[in-house]
Amino acid sequence: MNCRHCKKTLKHTFLDLGFAPPSNSYLNKNDLKKQEIYFPLKVYVCKYCWLVQTEDYTNSEALFTSDYAYFSSTSTGWLNHAKNYADKIIKKLSLDKDSFVIEIASNDGYLLKNFLVKNIPCLGIEPTASTAKAAEKLGIPVLRRFFGENLSRQLAYKGKKANLIIGNNVYAHVPDINDFTKGLKVILKSKGTITIEFPHIMRMIEGAQFDTIYHEHFSYLSLHTVNRIFKKSGLRIYNVEELPTHGGSLRIYGCHNNDTRKTEKLVGRLLKEEKKQGLQKLTTYLNFKPRAEKIKNDLVEFLIKQKNKNKKVVAYGAAAKGNTLLNYAGIKKDLISCVYDAAKAKQGRFMPGSHIPILPPNQLYKSRANYILILPWNIASEVRKKIIIKKKNKTKFVITVPKLKIL
Numbered sequence: 001m002n003c004r005h006c007k008k009t010l011k012h013t014f015l016d017l018g019f020a021p022p023s024n025s026y027l028n029k030n031d032l033k034k035q036e037i038y039f040p041l042k043v044y045v046c047k048y049c050w051l052v053q054t055e056d057y058t059n060s061e062a063l064f065t066s067d068y069a070y071f072s073s074t075s076t077g078w079l080n081h082a083k084n085y086a087d088k089i090i091k092k093l094s095l096d097k098d099s100f101v102i103e104i105a106s107n108d109g110y111l112l113k114n115f116l117v118k119n120i121p122c123l124g125i126e127p128t129a130s131t132a133k134a135a136e137k138l139g140i141p142v143l144r145r146f147f148g149e150n151l152s153r154q155l156a157y158k159g160k161k162a163n164l165i166i167g168n169n170v171y172a173h174v175p176d177i178n179d180f181t182k183g184l185k186v187i188l189k190s191k192g193t194i195t196i197e198f199p200h201i202m203r204m205i206e207g208a209q210f211d212t213i214y215h216e217h218f219s220y221l222s223l224h225t226v227n228r229i230f231k232k233s234g235l236r237i238y239n240v241e242e243l244p245t246h247g248g249s250l251r252i253y254g255c256h257n258n259d260t261r262k263t264e265k266l267v268g269r270l271l272k273e274e275k276k277q278g279l280q281k282l283t284t285y286l287n288f289k290p291r292a293e294k295i296k297n298d299l300v301e302f303l304i305k306q307k308n309k310n311k312k313v314v315a316y317g318a319a320a321k322g323n324t325l326l327n328y329a330g331i332k333k334d335l336i337s338c339v340y341d342a343a344k345a346k347q348g349r350f351m352p353g354s355h356i357p358i359l360p361p362n363q364l365y366k367s368r369a370n371y372i373l374i375l376p377w378n379i380a381s382e383v384r385k386k387i388i389i390k391k392k393n394k395t396k397f398v399i400t401v402p403k404l405k406i407l
Contacts, residue, residue: 003046004053004177004219005229010044014052014220014285015210015292017041020327021352023214023320028349036352039215041324045285049228051177052201052220052285054213071131072110074343077382079110081245082168085195086114093164093193095120102155102162102187104147105170109135116140123160125151130345148176152183161189167196169246171226172217181233185256194235194254198226202277203248205284207402210292210328211321212247222279223250223270230254239264247378247401296329298404303335311370313398315339316383318346318358322375325400327353336373340364342386361387371406373398380407 001010019038027036042055072078095101097119103112106124108131115122116139124142126132132142145151155161165184174180184194199212201220213220227237238261239253250270255261278284306313315322318341326336333356340361341347347360364372364387372387374380377399384397384407397407 001044001056003049003051004175005051005225005232006046006049008046008048010046010053012045012047012282012285013289014043014045015213015289016043017210017213017292017324017328020215020324022216023323023352024216025352026318026346026349026358027352027355032350032355038353041213041215041328043213043220045282047282049225050222050280051225054215054218071134071343071345072107073134074341075379075382077379078245081243082111083114085251086111089164089193089195090115090118090120095163097121099163100160101164101166102160103166103168105167105173106135106140106142107131109138109140111166111168112140113138147183148179149183149186152186155187161187161192163189163192165192165194167194169197169199169249171196171198172219172221175218177219177229178232181229181235184254185233185235188235188256190256191259192255195251196226196254197243197245197249197251199246200242200248200250202274202279205279205288206277207247208288208291208295209247209401210288210295211325211401214320214324216320221250222274223252223267224274224279226250226252227267227271231257236263237267238262240267240270242270245378292328295400295403296325299325299400300329300331300335302398302404303331306371307335312337312368313371313373314364314367314369315356315373315375316361316364316387317341317374317376317379318343318351319376321377323352323354325375326351326356332356338367339375369395371396371398373400377401 020041021036021038045052101115101122104125106126112122112124124135124140125147126142127146132144135142198221201222234257235254236257237252238255241251243249313336315336318339332354338357338359340359346358349358374383380399399405
């Protein structure tokens with residue numbers, strides 16, 4: 001396999017999680033009687049451009065289906081994050097009724113609705129019908145297509161160039177990251193801005209966040225690598241912010257290479273920090289596997305111990321990262337009886353691979369669980385605020401990343 005960016009041969013494995021079904025392929029009752037499709041979940045690192053990437057195995061259409069079950073609006077924390085961003089960027093770029101905003105992977109309209117209420121024209125690009133339909137109900141125009149250079153040229157021909165292009169947690173989902181980035185340049189107005197948010201691999205390695213690896217993520221990104229990709233497409237990163245979302249993310253600000261805006265000092269500082277943290281050393285990536293194995297082994301040991309003591313363990317949050325963890329560890333419903341989740345699209349379905357049933361949160365109080373394993377550990381504080389456990393039940397919360405911890 002060759003690197004998705006620089007095309008050099010990939011020889012070094014970052015992590016091998018075996019075989020697993022796609023992490024967002026939630027099952028219906030009838031699906032349990034059918035053969036489940038598994039794909040390899042192996043990740044390489046390119047020692048030339050340092051792009052960390054999954055092994056080729058399928059196309060994106062097989063992952064992002066019409067009944068895609070991830071709806072961004074499920075998390076109140078993420079909704080607040082989106083609103084704060086919108087308020088900030090509208091003011092920063094002086095966006096108004098004469099501006100045009102495009103969001104790639106607009107999901108259920110969680111973000112663009114903040115532009116809509118301020119009468120700023122916008123367009124969502126979203127290939128999954130289930131989420132696109134939810135956005136359209138809010139009055140947001142949605143183009144149900146995958147984004148790339150070809151689509152961007154069609155939009156540019158129709159005069160649909162943007163003052164602001166947004167891509168939140170989509171850059172890692174792109175199988176052809178060079179083509180995607182070229183597309184950004186084509187539809188960006190001469191003085192326009194691109195903002196892209198993605199989990200920062202420096203924080204992923206630092207926090208042993210291996211469960212953020214799943215099939216829908218083709219790439220795991222550093223500022224160094226994204227800077228290279230942007231430069232190759234005639235774009236420039238002029239600013240960057242570090243965010244707490246998803247265990248530690250970056251928000252980059254991009255423009256055309258010839259834009260007169262100066263590159264902020266923060267860009268250079270973070271590039272130096274990445275180098276200092278070893279993101280351009282092969283050993284940094286090769287040492288990651290033992291840490292992932294320890295997290296897996298500690299969880300399995302904990303669950304078996306509780307089962308032997310006749311204690312009940314349930315989980316909260318049917319997140320993709322939870323499916324990565326459960327399938328890597330080989331955990332089934334004999335160790336975790338069920339998962340509770342607020343997303344109606346997931347309720348009544350089953351976790352891929354493990355086949356653990358997904359129930360609505362209002363049933364949690366009847367479960368008399370001894371432990372609640374919070375699978376989306378990145379929103380643990382939000383979950384704990386939502387779920388008020390009666391003291392007499394003596395129920396405790398548990399997280400596994402970066403290490404097993406009873407809260």
